[in-house]
Amino acid sequence: MAKKQKTNEKTNEECGTEQECITSCPLCKAQFTVTQLLEACTVAWTNQEWIYFICPECKGHSHVALRRGGEFAIGYIDGGPGPCFIESEKYCVPNMKFSIRNDAITVRIDEKIFRFTAKL
Ligand SMILES: [Zn+2]
Numbered sequence: 001m002a003k004k005q006k007t008n009e010k011t012n013e014e015c016g017t018e019q020e021c022i023t024s025c026p027l028c029k030a031q032f033t034v035t036q037l038l039e040a041c042t043v044a045w046t047n048q049e050w051i052y053f054i055c056p057e058c059k060g061h062s063h064v065a066l067r068r069g070g071e072f073a074i075g076y077i078d079g080g081p082g083p084c085f086i087e088s089e090k091y092c093v094p095n096m097k098f099s100i101r102n103d104a105i106t107v108r109i110d111e112k113i114f115r116f117t118a119k120l
Contacts, residue, residue: 025053026074026088027060034093035112037064037074044105044116049098050077050085051105051116062088066105070094 023037024030032040041051041064053062053074065073065085075088098107107114 021091021093023091025055026062028058030057038114043119046100046118066098070096
């Protein structure tokens, strides 16, 4: 009888795959995959690398700040004397890339492309 070899499957517990990277709404703590998060985002602040997230659960408004190297953060904007991003949670999706033009931010995760037009 052949012994079934236990394969050493990688569990991807580290940050790194879209499936495993679960984000949460800073307001109601509902959880979303990165794809669900991006699907719920609407407009972009192209001068700040921010996109606007409307939570599908609580309809609350948050912002997502994109960073180089697949990092991004969810939080909110404090009007202050100048706009300031207050980070609530930070995530990392190494296969996430984004490009910014004056009229839109395009986010790409592998073959999925999300485009957010600039807020006027
Ligand atoms: Zn929410």
